[in-house]
């Protein structure tokens with residue numbers, strides 16, 4: 067990398083606010099970077115299927131090749147090393163390790179993660195494993211997917227296959243990445259795999275994802291022969307009322323309930339929030355809780371992974387002033403705060419990041435947090451050599467890392483930060499059109515080129531460490 071590129075002075079952080087022990091990382095996920103979807107025994111996941119549905123993904127893109135990381139892993143680990151991070155968060159592809167989602171491990175698939183782990187450790191980089199970042203084996207979806215209770219048990223079995231192989235070297239284990247996306251976007255809104263649109267199914271999926279997390283955590287903890295950190299990653303924003311009307315306040319309550327509290331309350335308090343249970347009952351549905359489930363779900367864990375991108379305001383009326391939609395359900399309308407947006411059209415709301423972290427510390431105390439994802443897509447323009455002067459992304463990272471430092475000052479126990487993402491990759495329904503990487507990928511040649519943000523990140527880490 068070119069060490070002479072330095073960010074504008076205004077972007078330098080007050081690094082004194084972050085201790086040298088703070089964990090710094092970059093993150094990716096299997097389907098978004100690996101490619102090699104039919105190699106070494108891997109079978110299709112719901113994303114392989116979804117990508118083939120006409121109109122599901124921008125440009126008809128898919129993860130067949132993605133960043134070809136499966137074949138370029140050693141070079142990619144060297145790239146990670148060059149960024150000066152201490153940790154790499156990656157996910158394991160379930161259908162690679164356990165084709166079809168049942169039965170014994172596929173050793174050829176597991177071997178890839180075994181090699182990756184060894185390579186990271188050889189470079190002095192701590193591996194941080196996410197067990198599920200959305201690539202459910204298609205056969206399990208055919209059997210009902212996450213709305214089917216059995217999937218939770220299948221997930222715990224699969225988790226143990228990975229744990230048995232890697233736990234002699236891996237200390238940090240995240241069960242699920244963003245169950246809200248799996249349940250809400252996958253089973254209700256239908257914009258993510260498997261593309262179903264059924265509210266009751268989404269509610270059942272929430273419960274079974276949480277159950278799977280609890281079952282896997284219990285089994286991994288019981289099998290651990292040394293101290294390890296287990297956790298779950300949730301994507302969370304802030305939900306403020308657009309105005310002080312009762313309707314807007316109620317819309318914000320509902321949004322916060324569906325986005326945050328229906329996950330964290332059962333995980334940390336052992337119960338679903340009473341107001342959400344009432345709202346669901348009014349809609350004729352309920353979480354499919356069986357005896358003992360909430361004890362399993364609230365199994366203690368060690369670290370909450372926080373993925374933050376932006377906060378929103380909510381209104382209880384639609385643009386015509388109606389308080390109920392055509393189906394008679396209360397309106398919960400997101401209003402994006404004014405100000406600059408990213409290429410995803412997401413608002414840039416760093417101050418709400420601080421607000422969220424302080425709130426999590428207050429409402430769910432005693433739980434260390436790590437920012438397992440934060441970053442932004444922008445319409446990068448690369449020069450002929452792939453260089454990208456992404457001041458917008460650099461500013462975004464600087465403001466959000468400063469927001470983490472501000473939250474720590476207010477008592478939030480945040481112990482690390484992972485930039486999303488290591489490199490440009492398959493951005494789900496947006497295909498390759500949106501670039502989140504701090505490293506540019508030329509998808510024709512697979513050449514990786516660190517952007518200005520990557521160099522800034524490297525320099526920032528070095529300054530915080532005092533190295």
Ligand code: IFM
Nearest residue numbers: 095244373439486493502
């Ligand atoms: O790319 C995704 C990632 O897979 C999950 N969290 C949000 C990112 C940006 O949309």
